[in-house]
Amino acid sequence: MTLVDQPAPAAGAAPPRRLTMAKAMVEGIAEEMERDPSVFYLGEDVGAYGGIFGSTTGLLEQFGPERVLDTPISETAFMGLATGAAVEGMRPVVELMFADFFGVCMDQIYNHMAKIHFESGGHVKVPVVLTTAVGGGYSDAAQHSQCLWGTFAHLPGMKVVIPSNPADAKGLMIAAIRDDNPVVYLFHKGAMGLAWMSKTKRALGDVPAGAYETPIGTAAVARPGRDVTIATVSLSVHHALDVADELAADGVDAEVLDLRSLVPLDREAILESVGRTRRLVVVDEDYHSFGMSGEVVATVAEHDLDLLAAPPVRVAVPDVPIPYSRGLEQAVLPTPERIADAVRRVLG
Amino acid sequence: MATIAPQDELLDAPLRVDLYRTMVLIRTYEERIRQEYHADKTPGFDIGKGKVPGEMHLAAGQEPVAAGACAHLRPSDAVTATHRPHHLAIAHGVDLDRMTAEIFGRDGGLGHGRGGHMHLFDPAVHFSCSGIIAEGLPPALGQAFAFRRRGTDDVAVAVTGEGAANQGAFHESLNLAALWRLPVVFVVEDNDWGISVPRSASTAVADNALRAAGYGMPGERIEDNDVEGVYRAAGRAVARARAGDGPSLLEVHTLRLWGHFEGDPQSYRPGLATLDEADPIPRYRRRLLEEGVLDEGRVEAIAAEAAGRVGRAVEAALASPEPDPATATAYVFA
Known part of the structure; x- marks a missing residue:
């Protein structure tokens, strides 16, 4: 083969x-x-x-x-x-x-x-x-x-x-x-x-060729930045990277944290990143409520309520089944446009 | 290892005594668990109270299924059982002390008190059970698959109830096992009742063994809760599986002598007063006595042996400490 x-x-x-x-x-x-x-x-x-x-x-x-x-x-x-x-x-x-x-x-x-x-x-x-x-x-x-x-x-x-x-x-x-x-x-x-x-x-x-393990339970900084942490997984990592590139032109330096594992969740990496940027956007292509985005925010809140300089913003699928029609589907997915809006909002 | 017994020949006397002995040990065990279970739930009945809390599904009356089928098995064969698992665990040689400790929720139990009586796992004899109807069957396929890949002639016996024969998992499992010619023996324990619903109100066919034809495998129904009938039919099915000829389906018309669970008032059930007449153990004892296979002295010795063994298991369970609550989150991951 x-x-x-x-x-x-x-x-x-x-x-x-x-x-x-x-x-x-x-x-x-x-x-x-x-x-x-x-x-x-x-x-x-x-x-x-x-x-x-x-x-x-x-x-x-x-x-x-x-x-x-x-x-x-x-x-x-x-x-x-x-x-x-x-x-x-x-x-x-x-x-x-x-x-x-x-x-x-x-x-x-x-x-x-x-x-x-x-x-x-x-x-x-x-x-x-x-x-x-x-x-x-x-x-x-x-x-x-x-x-x-x-x-x-x-x-x-x-x-x-x-x-x-x-x-x-x-x-x-x-x-x-x-x-x-x-x-x-x-x-x-x-x-x-x-x-x-x-x-x-x-x-x-x-x-890389040959065998290697990506450790389960470790997040990766996909793009380092100083101003805001965008914590996410999967395809949304790429959307977040695209948004970060776009916002760099406006002088915004966004960090993209690829969580990679949800269980175990690398809570230390989240706290470390947010501890530096003090602003958090969570992007989740899963449903909004009772899920990953809430867990990431709770991780920060339980650790230190004063860690964040602004309220966190979640970009997720609103609690609705995924619609078929193209425009409707794009309206609920965490698109680059929604992510960019969220970053601007959290930066005030 | 027991072999296939011709239908028209009497089984060997020592084998018949063994079948009887296994059934007596199971009944003695279930009676003792029943006694321990109810001992400290009064006044009234509080399911969460006492040294054996929670739901308790006892298998009195279903001993012929376990004794007859498991007599063909060795420790390297797998058995998957249901929410009513004690008879099969005992007949397949699960460690009785640790099983009892598990039922008592003790640290020395098979699952360090995490599983309870519906979740007994003894890897030494490849035994497991599941509290979800029919869902114990698919893992048995995987065990059979692994045995075949390993190149052994070990088999998996997948036991479920007649109510489970109407679950999707049952039909998916029969099809896949037959398609891949897996060494599985499916055993349906037809005890007439799915909790309070009689099989006449749940099942479109009178005989679940007929469903085997839909999956291209042999099917056989054993009437009268007859341990020797189970033994003979299971012998054919196990031999077929060991030979690499694929799965079989057996249905045993057995008896739920007691309630679905302890505390079940069974107000829905007719004929309760005469149920004991159908008890398979006295019936088999009379038969073996009449045919000279057993005598009264042997009967008493077997009963005493079972009482002693069960007593030691309960003592061992009670001597085992309760699990430390500080360890409640242990064993989620390996």
């Missing part, structure tokens, strides 16, 4: 290559499958199709149908199968085609995969990686556009990681597969670099 457009460099040399986020994610999976025979991938259309969003392109050719398994449209059965196989020492990566589909198998996810370790008093480990596509922006409407990471993060027992760029997509995948816990790995369709969907220019990025 060819995952890269150039021959892989010899070990030790390893200059970065330019890969899409999808290819970087697949490279991480492939390298772990090479290394560890207990790793296998299962889900809908992950074989010959290569994953509807390119999450498994080439894996079937490289590893065969014994390790890359197309499942029936039976999410409860195959999600539970992944949990049972993990209990017996395998390391399944199981794909839920859209995060929106969790409704048909959530019991296996939150009552079984996430709770067995706890219920067993630590005697049983469940090393499953649950991969799933999230996000809107292409008029896929209310049942195929949601992010829902706040829901997974709210329920105890699952780590939740959300790569925004190719290098993290590979490093977080390797870290997730090696983790002894259930890890929900959410990839944004608009950040994968798919040929058939408009995408951010940063969907293509430098990716």
Whole structure:
């Protein structure tokens, strides 16, 4: 299988290559499958199709149908199968085609995969990686556009990681597969670099060759700045970076903090950044209430009510299902325009 | 390891005694848990009070399912059970002391008191259970999948109730197990009641084993709560799974001798007064006595042995400390 457009460099040399986020994610999976025979991938259309969003392109050719398994449209059965196989020492990566589909198998996810370790008093480990596509922006409407990471993060027992760029997509995948816990790995369709969907220019990025882990639970400063912290994840990181570039012309120096993991949440990185900038905008493509944006603000408020020089501003999907019609959808998504407005507002 | 017994031949006497012994141990256990459960919930009945708090689903009457099916299993085989799991745990050899400590919520329990009686996990014998109807089946598929990948002939026995046969998870699991020829034996315990709803009001077919045909696997219903019938049918199903020929579905017409949970008044249930006549254990005892397989002395010895074993388990549980509340957030992540 060819995952890269150039021959892989010899070990030790390893200059970065330019890969899409999808290819970087697949490279991480492939390298772990090479290394560890207990790793296998299962889900809908992950074989010959290569994953509807390119999450498994080439894996079937490289590893065969014994390790890359197309499942029936039976999410409860195959999600539970992944949990049972993990209990017996395998390391399944199981794909839920859209995060929106969790409704048909959530019991296996939150009552079984996430709770067995706890219920067993630590005697049983469940090393499953649950991969799933999230996000809107292409008029896929209310049942195929949601992010829902706040829901997974709210329920105890699952780590939740959300790569925004190719290098993290590979490093977080390797870290997730090696983790002894259930890890929900959410990839944004608009950040994968798919040929058939408009995408951010940063969907293509430098990716180191060879195995490396992006530590789960560590945020990254995607752009350092002095005046305001924009804390976010996933595709919104790119929107925030675009906004920061645009506002720099007006003399505003915005810091973009890519949280990368919601569970565990790197609260220290949030406090460190906000401690410097004293102004906070949280951008969240999930719903506004009871979610990530509230958690980030609460993290700051619980630490020190005087940390902020201005009230924080949240840019999230208002509490409404994602509309279909283009103008309506753009009105609810955290677009660069809404982010820029929020930054100006928090700066007074 | 037990092998397939021809339908028309008597089972070996030692095996029949073993089946009886397992059923007696289970019943003795359930009676003792029932006694401990109710001992300190008075005056009145407060479900959250006492040394065994919470819901308690006991399996008295369903012993033939566990004894007959698990007699074919070894510790490396998996069993997944339901919210009513004690009989299967005991028959599959779950550590009785630690299981009892878990039911008593003690630190020495299988889950250090985190799980309780609906969430018993003993990886030494690949035993687990789930409190969610039919949702214990999908993980059994994964265990079977792992066994096959490991190259062993271990099997997974996935047990659920007749009410669960109307859940999506049941049908998804049968299809996937058959499609991938996984070494799974599905066992439906038909105890006639989904809490208060009789199967006639919940299930469109008279025999859930008929549903096996919809998934291209053999199906068999065992009537009369007959432990030897379960043993024979389970033998065929386990052998088929071990041979790599895929899953089977068994339904056992069994008996919920007591309420859905302890404290269930069962006012919805006719025939309560004569229920004991259908108790499978005295019936099997009479049969083995009549056929000379058991004598009264042996019966008493088996009863005494069970009482002793259960007594030691309860003592061990009570000797185990309560978990330290300061550790309540432990074990969320490995």
